[in-house]
Amino acid sequence: MIAVQLLLLALITAAMAADGAGPPSAVRHLYLVPTLWAALGAGAAGGGLIGLLAGLLQAPLVLPAIERMGLGSRTLDGLVSLVTPVSVGWLVGLLVDASRGRAARLRAVLEIQRSLGREVPLEERLESVAEGVRAALGAQRVGLVVTAEDESRAPVAVPSGPGFDERSAAGLAQRTGRPVWVEDLRSDPRLGAPAEGGPTPIRGLVLPLDAGRGAVGALAIEREGDLTPAVRVAAEEMAMHLALAIENARLTLRQRRFAEELERKVEAATARLRELDQAKSEFLSVVSHELRTPLTALQGFSELLLTRAVPPERARRFLGHLHGEAQRLGRIVAELLDLSRIQAGRPLELRREAVDLNEVIERNVELFAAEHRGHQFGWAGCPRGLTLEADQDAVDRMLKNLLSNAVKYSPAGGRVAVAAGPAPDQPGMVELSVEDDGVGIATEDLPRIFDRYMRIANPETAAARGLGLGLSLVKALAEAHGGRVEVDSLPGKGSRFRVLLPG
Amino acid sequence: MLLLSAPFDAARRGHGAPIAAPCALAAGAALLGAAAGLWIELQGGGPPGLGRSAAAAILHAGFFAVGWILATDGRPGWPRPALSMAAAFLAASVGNRLSSWGVAAFLLVPLVLVGVSRGHAELRRIGLAWPKGLLPLTAGLGVGIFLGAHLLVTSSLTFGYGVRVANAGAYLSAVGYDVGISALTAEWLFRGALFSRWWRRWRFWPAAALATAVGVARYLLDPALASAVEVRAGAVFYMALLGVGCCALRAWSGSLLPGYSATVVFFAAYRLLAP
Numbered sequence: 001m002i003a004v005q006l007l008l009l010a011l012i013t014a015a016m017a018a019d020g021a022g023p024p025s026a027v028r029h030l031y032l033v034p035t036l037w038a039a040l041g042a043g044a045a046g047g048g049l050i051g052l053l054a055g056l057l058q059a060p061l062v063l064p065a066i067e068r069m070g071l072g073s074r075t076l077d078g079l080v081s082l083v084t085p086v087s088v089g090w091l092v093g094l095l096v097d098a099s100r101g102r103a104a105r106l107r108a109v110l111e112i113q114r115s116l117g118r119e120v121p122l123e124e125r126l127e128s129v130a131e132g133v134r135a136a137l138g139a140q141r142v143g144l145v146v147t148a149e150d151e152s153r154a155p156v157a158v159p160s161g162p163g164f165d166e167r168s169a170a171g172l173a174q175r176t177g178r179p180v181w182v183e184d185l186r187s188d189p190r191l192g193a194p195a196e197g198g199p200t201p202i203r204g205l206v207l208p209l210d211a212g213r214g215a216v217g218a219l220a221i222e223r224e225g226d227l228t229p230a231v232r233v234a235a236e237e238m239a240m241h242l243a244l245a246i247e248n249a250r251l252t253l254r255q256r257r258f259a260e261e262l263e264r265k266v267e268a269a270t271a272r273l274r275e276l277d278q279a280k281s282e283f284l285s286v287v288s289h290e291l292r293t294p295l296t297a298l299q300g301f302s303e304l305l306l307t308r309a310v311p312p313e314r315a316r317r318f319l320g321h322l323h324g325e326a327q328r329l330g331r332i333v334a335e336l337l338d339l340s341r342i343q344a345g346r347p348l349e350l351r352r353e354a355v356d357l358n359e360v361i362e363r364n365v366e367l368f369a370a371e372h373r374g375h376q377f378g379w380a381g382c383p384r385g386l387t388l389e390a391d392q393d394a395v396d397r398m399l400k401n402l403l404s405n406a407v408k409y410s411p412a413g414g415r416v417a418v419a420a421g422p423a424p425d426q427p428g429m430v431e432l433s434v435e436d437d438g439v440g441i442a443t444e445d446l447p448r449i450f451d452r453y454m455r456i457a458n459p460e461t462a463a464a465r466g467l468g469l470g471l472s473l474v475k476a477l478a479e480a481h482g483g484r485v486e487v488d489s490l491p492g493k494g495s496r497f498r499v500l501l502p503g
Numbered sequence: 504m505l506l507l508s509a510p511f512d513a514a515r516r517g518h519g520a521p522i523a524a525p526c527a528l529a530a531g532a533a534l535l536g537a538a539a540g541l542w543i544e545l546q547g548g549g550p551p552g553l554g555r556s557a558a559a560a561i562l563h564a565g566f567f568a569v570g571w572i573l574a575t576d577g578r579p580g581w582p583r584p585a586l587s588m589a590a591a592f593l594a595a596s597v598g599n600r601l602s603s604w605g606v607a608a609f610l611l612v613p614l615v616l617v618g619v620s621r622g623h624a625e626l627r628r629i630g631l632a633w634p635k636g637l638l639p640l641t642a643g644l645g646v647g648i649f650l651g652a653h654l655l656v657t658s659s660l661t662f663g664y665g666v667r668v669a670n671a672g673a674y675l676s677a678v679g680y681d682v683g684i685s686a687l688t689a690e691w692l693f694r695g696a697l698f699s700r701w702w703r704r705w706r707f708w709p710a711a712a713l714a715t716a717v718g719v720a721r722y723l724l725d726p727a728l729a730s731a732v733e734v735r736a737g738a739v740f741y742m743a744l745l746g747v748g749c750c751a752l753r754a755w756s757g758s759l760l761p762g763y764s765a766t767v768v769f770f771a772a773y774r775l776l777a778p
Contacts, residue, residue: 053649056649056653059653059657060653060656060657060660060661061660063657063660063661064660064661067661067662141504143504143506143507145507157507159504163507163508164507164508165507165508165509165510167510167511168505168506168507168508168509168510168511169505169506169507169509169511170506170507171511172511172513180506180511180513182506183703183704184703185505185506186628187628187703189515189516190511190512190513190515191505191509191510191511192509192510192512192515198627198628198757199627199628199629199630199632199699199753199757199758200754200757201702201703204505204506206506220504220506220507221506222504222505222506225707225754226706226707227706228706
């Protein structure tokens with residue numbers, strides 16, 4: 001390219017010499033053509049060089065005229081013609097360089113943002129960004145170090161090679177947040193480099209990547225020859241853009257993770273709601289069934305007593321059935337009322353008194369033993385002096401529910417052990433436990449068994465009746481006393497429920 | 504990449520030996536030697552001009568020695584190459600003065616420099632290396648030819664200086680002196696040692712401007728330069744252009760050879776000028 005402009009210069013000079021008009025020759029203005037051409041093509045260096053040559057080529061015509069005629073208006077015009085090409089070439093070249101630099105920086109900045117937003121590993125993204133910065137700055141090598149968000153992880157550095165050293169210039173810039181400038185990488189003693197060096201100095205510049213919230217990494221630039229103030233400013237701009245882009249990329253990543261987590265939570269909550277809805281439907285079906293059974297019995301026996309002459313003994317037995325079914329109906333209604341109270345967020349009304357735990361347990365064990373002869377009930381009695389300040393009715397209902405569950409979920413019969421005494425691991429608490437060797441509960445189901453309407457599906461216990469309220473009531477009653485319920489269970493081995501109440 | 508992988512000790516400073524003392528020693532010895540040569544000339548010892556030639560050779564040997572000290576950051580061992588080159592300069596100058604074929608001795612001096620610098624890899628950083636390809640050498644010759652031609656045309660048109668070779672022997676002797684001593688030491692010291700050293704610290708333009716200014720000053724202080732105003736103004740103009748051009752060639756090519764070629768060609772043209 002420059003050869004064409006040199007040829008043009010020679011032709012114009014020859015034309016001027018042939019013109020014979022000396023310095024005022026109009027041909028001299030043509031020197032601006034190759035000068036501007038070079039400036040537009042090769043920037044300040046090209047424009048300046050061709051302009052300088054144009055000036056020098058005119059000198060043998062201008063200087064003798066000055067020598068002959070002195071510095072007059074004509075010769076002064078020639079003198080201006082000497083310096084015009086070099087100044088125009090240089091200035092236009094500077095503007096071209098600045099414009100190209102800005103365009104390259106803009107391209108690099110866009111490339112940085114595009115690269116960092118891609119769905120590829122961070123190292124690959126940084127390689128692409130480093131290459132973009134290298135091309136924009138005309139550097140030989142560009143390196144990047146980016147700290148991991150999680151401080152326990154090593155920073156990511158490109159180009160990959162000998163690896164990133166925390167004690168390096170990049171590490172220093174990242175730690176201190178200040179740039180590091182190296183005049184010649186091959187001879188700077190701070191790098192422990194040998195003093196031999198090469199014919200051209202290699203400048204080194206490390207800039208911290210800081211968007212205002214501390215350095216997130218460092219940008220390292222190695223450039224042969226000069227690293228002009230314009231290049232340095234461009235590098236600083238890019239470091240700032242890079243820091244912002246990294247922050248944005250991290251923010252986007254965090255938002256994406258948060259959105260994914262939220263989606264998972266919403267899915268889980270929706271599934272749970274569906275489960276509860278299903279449980280509630282089942283509950284309504286069970287409730288209507290549970291209410292209808294005693295009502296049917298009540299209707300049937302009362303109708304028999306009213307419409308037929310029943311012998312006294314048989315009538316008495318019927319009345320016993322009527323009483324039992326009425327009691328059962330009463331328990332269901334009580335449970336439903338309690339449930340309604342819990343759902344409304346009203347506290348359960350407790351009547352605290354000194355409870356004879358021994359008597360409550362003994363009575364219930366005898367009752368259940370009489371009703372469920374296939375099971376073996378074990379009860380060794382309370383330690384002497386054990387007192388409990390609680391609502392007797394509530395304790396009774398808790399025990400009944402636990403015993404009922406123990407029986408219900410040991411369909412093949414088996415052992416049901418009841419124990420009470422001071423909790424060995426909870427000073428000041430009284431423990432009431434019911435243990436069975438029934439079907440047990442799967443670990444994943446344990447967190448849900450105290451939920452309302454919840455009945456864990458099990459083929460062995462599918463026939464068991466219940467509202468799915470028992471354990472939730474036990475929990476609510478225990479908590480109303482300031483206590484809690486705990487459960488240990490292994491599928492196929494059995495379960496142990498432990499009610500802990502303040503003594 | 505060194506900036507990422509090499510440990511960086513921010514507190515560590517330069518490890519070079521002090522250079523002021525050896526530079527002063529070399530410069531002092533050269534001045535003494537030159538003075539001795541001039542004294543011999545004044546005393547009429549030997550053929551006419553021999554003492555002056557010896558003085559010039561010793562002075563350039565001083566330039567070479569200072570350049571070597573700067574290039575090697577004052578490492579010990581500089582006197583040996585400095586004395587070798589001083590001997591080569593002296594031998595060529597005396598040989599040229601004593602015999603008409605002695606001018607050929609100047610052509611051997613660059614070869615002596617190549618031999619002396621063998622084994623000193625650190626001299627690559629001042630540009631003591633072959634350029635890559637022929638383009639830098641061609642560019643160097645182009646700069647020399649352009650400036651030389653420009654000098655001849657401008658001087659003849661402006662001041663009426665003639666362009667001729669009155670005495671072929673004297674012309675060859677002068678060109679030989681430029682090839683073997685003057686241009687060689689100019690490139691070695693101003694572009695090699697000084698410009699390279701300053702370029703490593705600063706950017707191109709300040710380094711080139713200062714190295715060129717020192718080079719121009721050296722020519723202005725040369726007693727052989729005519730005292731006419733136009734000659735001195737011309738010397739400043741062309742030596743400045745040549746100096747900056749040689750710095751640019753050195754920076755671009757990484758070698759001193761293109762600048763050396765430019766200087767030799769320019770001075771070959773300059774020697775054609777006759778008032």
